[in-house]
Amino acid sequence: DAKTTQPNSMESNEEEPVHLPCNHSTISGTDYIHWYRQLPSQGPEYVIHGLTSNVNNRMASLAIAEDRKSSTLILHRATLRDAAVYYCILREAGYALNFGKGTSLLVTP
Amino acid sequence: NAGVTQTPKFQVLKTGQSMTLQCAQDMNHEYMSWYRQDPGMGLRLIHYSVGAGITDQGEVPNGYNVSRSTTEDFPLRLLSAAPSQTSVYFCASSPSGGENNEQFFGPGTRLTVL
Numbered sequence: 001d002a003k004t005t006q007p008n009s010m011e012s013n014e015e016e017p018v019h020l021p022c023n024h025s026t027i028s029g030t031d032y033i034h035w036y037r038q039l040p041s042q043g044p045e046y047v048i049h050g051l052t053s054n055v056n057n058r059m060a061s062l063a064i065a066e067d068r069k070s071s072t073l074i075l076h077r078a079t080l081r082d083a084a085v086y087y088c089i090l091r092e093a094g095y096a097l098n099f100g101k102g103t104s105l106l107v108t109p
Numbered sequence: 110n111a112g113v114t115q116t117p118k119f120q121v122l123k124t125g126q127s128m129t130l131q132c133a134q135d136m137n138h139e140y141m142s143w144y145r146q147d148p149g150m151g152l153r154l155i156h157y158s159v160g161a162g163i164t165d166q167g168e169v170p171n172g173y174n175v176s177r178s179t180t181e182d183f184p185l186r187l188l189s190a191a192p193s194q195t196s197v198y199f200c201a202s203s204p205s206g207g208e209n210n211e212q213f214f215g216p217g218t219r220l221t222v223l
Contacts, residue, residue, distance in 0.1 A: 043199050043215055044214045045214065049209070087151065099151035
């Protein structure tokens, strides 16, 4: 089971970019890197995923290191609504999402 | 599309009671799964299904049963509730179990077992 390591918590000011790091040194060649977030009292919500190349969508960007042993989720302009727990997950060629404890992001006005 | 729906939103049970948590999706997704989330923790997989008639165990299956008779529905049954099953339960679905699919989560059922 490939694992990820994330900081327990991070803090950001509103309207500033946020870089959420994730280490996954034992990633295999077929593992996709997924990011989900969970707002307070809600179910997890998909954010973005990628395999080797950097990815952008309307919510965020995902920067993947060349050796794929780490990745960074980038929120370009944090808002108060982005305060959540962010989970970095390696999706293996099976079915389950392995959630860890994630990074709790605090956004201050 | 309603997405993934779960009922009830809240439930209180006494030890030893049984109940069924309902989960339904209207996206014609093949893959469905149940997770539980204890306070301050990440989600843990209970059971999953890759299609109608097929189910398998996840990380923490003890005390729970599932069945998948239709593509849309994936109920979770607690056979004899215990206080250790107090948790928030989330159902999720995705087009397939492949690693390139995103999962869609329901709003959760908050269960308390006294």
